[in-house]
Amino acid sequence: MTDILTAPAAQKLRFYQKGTLTVGNRLISEQERSVQASIDRSNALTCGHRACQGCGEALGARYAIDAAMRTAGGELVAVNATGCLEVFTTPYPETSWQVAWLHSLFGNAAAVATGVAAAMRVKGRSRVRTIAQGGDGGTTDIGFGCLSGMFERNDDVLYICYDNEAYMNTGVQRSSATPPAARTATTPAMGPAPGNAFETGKNVPKIAIAHGIPYVATASVADLHDLERKVIKAVGIHGARYIHVHVPCPLGWGSASHDTIRLARLAVESGLFPIYEAEHGVVTSSRKIRRQVPVTEYLQPQRRFAHLFSSPEGSERVAKLQAIADRNILEFHLLDHEADA
Numbered sequence: 001m002t003d004i005l006t007a008p009a010a011q012k013l014r015f016y017q018k019g020t021l022t023v024g025n026r027l028i029s030e031q032e033r034s035v036q037a038s039i040d041r042s043n044a045l046t047c048g049h050r051a052c053q054g055c056g057e058a059l060g061a062r063y064a065i066d067a068a069m070r071t072a073g074g075e076l077v078a079v080n081a082t083g084c085l086e087v088f089t090t091p092y093p094e095t096s097w098q099v100a101w102l103h104s105l106f107g108n109a110a111a112v113a114t115g116v117a118a119a120m121r122v123k124g125r126s127r128v129r130t131i132a133q134g135g136d137g138g139t140t141d142i143g144f145g146c147l148s149g150m151f152e153r154n155d156d157v158l159y160i161c162y163d164n165e166a167y168m169n170t171g172v173q174r175s176s177a178t179p180p181a182a183r184t185a186t187t188p189a190m191g192p193a194p195g196n197a198f199e200t201g202k203n204v205p206k207i208a209i210a211h212g213i214p215y216v217a218t219a220s221v222a223d224l225h226d227l228e229r230k231v232i233k234a235v236g237i238h239g240a241r242y243i244h245v246h247v248p249c250p251l252g253w254g255s256a257s258h259d260t261i262r263l264a265r266l267a268v269e270s271g272l273f274p275i276y277e278a279e280h281g282v283v284t285s286s287r288k289i290r291r292q293v294p295v296t297e298y299l300q301p302q303r304r305f306a307h308l309f310s311s312p313e314g315s316e317r318v319a320k321l322q323a324i325a326d327r328n329i330l331e332f333h334l335l336d337h338e339a340d341a
């Protein structure tokens with residue numbers, strides 16, 4: 001009888017990496033498992049909210065705040081800028097939050113959170129941790145001055161920006177985080193240069209790093225375990241901290257609700273959204289890409305980029321987006337598997 005292990009057609013046994021999609025949490029020790037895998041999670045953002053189906057922001061916030069709650073031992077205050085996350089979770093008089101939660105103005109979440117952290121300190125409740133959260137409009141545009149002040153004073157706040165790349169709550173207007181060429185209500189797909197302009201852009205994670213604050217990270221709903229890990233780390237650090245999370249928005253991007261995670265992954269795997277961490281002004285690590293995918297794989301399923309594929313001039317603009325992805329890959333050493341960034 002032939003030994004199946006030595007027969008020519010036999011394959012070597014494969015042991016799948018723990019923590020991957022294949023085996024999930026099953027081979028990981030209790031402490032390493034994701035917060036969501038635990039029945040003790042806080043369910044800080046619970047069911048009944050009114051986000052669109054497939055909303056990346058709802059998913060990111062749920063994972064981030066539950067992870068923060070675990071690290072803070074439940075002693076957490078979350079301040080929320082005006083925006084989709086605030087609107088879909090708190091239609092008066094209801095709320096989906098099971099955490100101490102405050103709604104600030106659109107532009108002052110960082111300042112309000114600074115006040116909360118100071119009040120807790122003065123009251124001797126120094127164990128209470130404070131988080132501010134907002135969309136990219138509330139963070140990179142209108143709230144930017146308050147955010148920079150919070151960084152510069154090194155206030156004891158973790159600010160989380162959920163970046164869906166436009167002002168979604170008010171009908172998809174362009175923000176300073178909207179990618180070049182994207183169609184929004186204020187950058188229509190018409191004229192000689194349809195969609196958002198190719199300008200200098202505004203890279204808020206890099207601006208945060210330039211403030212020299214203790215911790216800055218980018219993350220994505222493509223890797224929720226990594227997002228949890230970064231939130232847990234950030235909550236444990238004192239001083240100003242910033243996490244910028246990429247969260248696809250089916251409504252604003254014109255994508256299928258079941259494609260949220262796939263698109264988030266393609267943004268990372270193409271190099272358009274680099275994932276990295278920085279401490280005290282220095283980039284300390286980046287998440288490597290196994291195989292770079294062309295940006296077209298990410299752009300094509302989204303109606304906001306459809307004009308790029310319906311005219312011959314579109315290919316030049318796709319090439320410019322590809323160049324941005326290629327630059328990110330070089331800058332953050334995303335294909336350099338041997339080197340630490």
Ligand SMILES: Cc1ncc(C[n+]2csc(CCOP(=O)(O)OP(=O)(O)O)c2C)c(N)n1
Binds near residue numbers: 084134136164168170
């Ligand atoms: C001072 C001020 N200007 C405008 C608005 C109207 N407004 C409310 S939410 C919002 C857009 C929020 O966009 P973003 O911060 O990107 O969050 P998203 O809804 O995309 O999550 C705007 C313009 C407001 N509430 N306050």
Ligand code: SF4
Binds near residue numbers: 051056084164168
């Ligand atoms: S518009 Fe976008 S961000 Fe707002 S709830 Fe819908 S999917 Fe989420």
